[in-house]
Amino acid sequence: MNEAFRAGTAVEMSPVGTLDRREAVPALVGNPQDWLIVAGLAGTARDTAAMCEPEANYFACAGVMGGAVAMGLGLALARPDRRVLVLTGDGELLMNVGSLATVAILNPPNLSIACVDNGHYGETGYQKSHTSLGVDLAAMASGAGIPAVRSVSEAGEIEEAGRLLREANGASFVLLRVTPDAGPPAIRRSLDAALAKDRFRAATLAAG
C-alpha cells in the first residue's frame, strides 16, 4: 500500500473499511438472480461474475470507467418490471460522480446502487483513492438527492442495507466499506463486450 500518496493537507484521513468484500458483497446482494446487474470494471466485475455465473443476468465492464451508474439508469428505465443493481467501486464512481445527480432527479424506484469502497485503485497498484482521503460518497449520494442512502462499515449493518436496496420505493445507494487487504474473487471471464451484451439480452429479454 502506498502511504506516500497523500493529496493535499486539508483533509482528514478516513479509517479504511474492515469488511471482507468476498463475504460482504454476496451478503448485501442476496440471491443475485433477483436482479439485473451492471458491474463496474475491475474488482466489482469479479465480485459480480463470481456471484452470478453461469447465469447471464449481469453486464460487467472492463473499461469505460465512469459509465456503470448511467448504464444502470438506462436499463432500469427500460425494465420497470425488474430491479436493477449497479455494483461498482469507489474509483469508478468518482470518475462520473455527477451520475448520482442524474439518477436522483429521475429517482427510478427499481434502481439500486451499491458502491464497494476499498478506498483504493485496486487494479493499478492500490494507490489511495479520494475516499481514503476524506471524501464520503454516501454523503455525496445524499447531497445529490438520492432518497435512501446507507453507509455500511460493520457486518451487522448489512442486512438492513440489503433490505433498503430491495425495498426502497425510490433510488437507493449503499456504500459498502471494505478492507483493501482482501481482494475480489479470482475468476476468469470473457472481456468481449459484444458477447456479454448478447448473452445478457438472450438471458433477460423475452424471446421475439
Place this chain on the structure above:
Amino acid sequence: MTDWQEDLYRVLKEFDVSQVSYVPDAGHRVLIDRSLADPEMHSVPLTTEEEGIAMLAGAHLGGARGVAAMQSSGIGNCVNMFSLVKNGLFPMLVLVSMRGDFGEGNPWQMPMGQAVEPVMEAMGFVTLRIDRPEDVEGAMRAACTMVFRSGQAVGVLLTQKLIGAKAF
C-alpha cells in the same frame, strides 16, 4: 421556423424511441421540450454527455431505444465512452447540434466543432450532415433505420447552415 425539429421528433416516435438524454443546447430545444411533455418518453438531463452513451447502452440491454442529444463540444466528453459502442457493437443514435463550423463567431467552439466528424469516425460512427430543413425527415429516417435495424452507431450532425450560426 421550427418545423424541422417537429419532423425530427416525429421520426423518433415512429421508431419507438423511448429514452432521450441531453445536456441542454438551443439546437435541441424542441426535442427537449417535446420529450419532457411526452408521457411515453423518458427525458433525461445529464451532467455530462458521456452519461448518455452509457445510459443508452443500458437501454439496449433492456430492449429499449434511445437517442443522445448534445452540442458538438459534448462529443469530446464522450470519446472514451464510445469504446463501449465500438467494442460492444451497441446500436447508438447521437444527434449533434453543431457549433464551430459554418459561420461560427466564438473561437472557443472551433476546435471541437472541427473535430466532431474525424473523432466520431475514428470511434466507429457513420456521420450524416444535415444542412437543409427539408432534408431532416429523410436523414433522420435513414439514421434510425441504420441504428435500429442494422445495429450501427450513427451521428447526425445538425449543421450551422441548418440551425443558424451564432455570433457569440
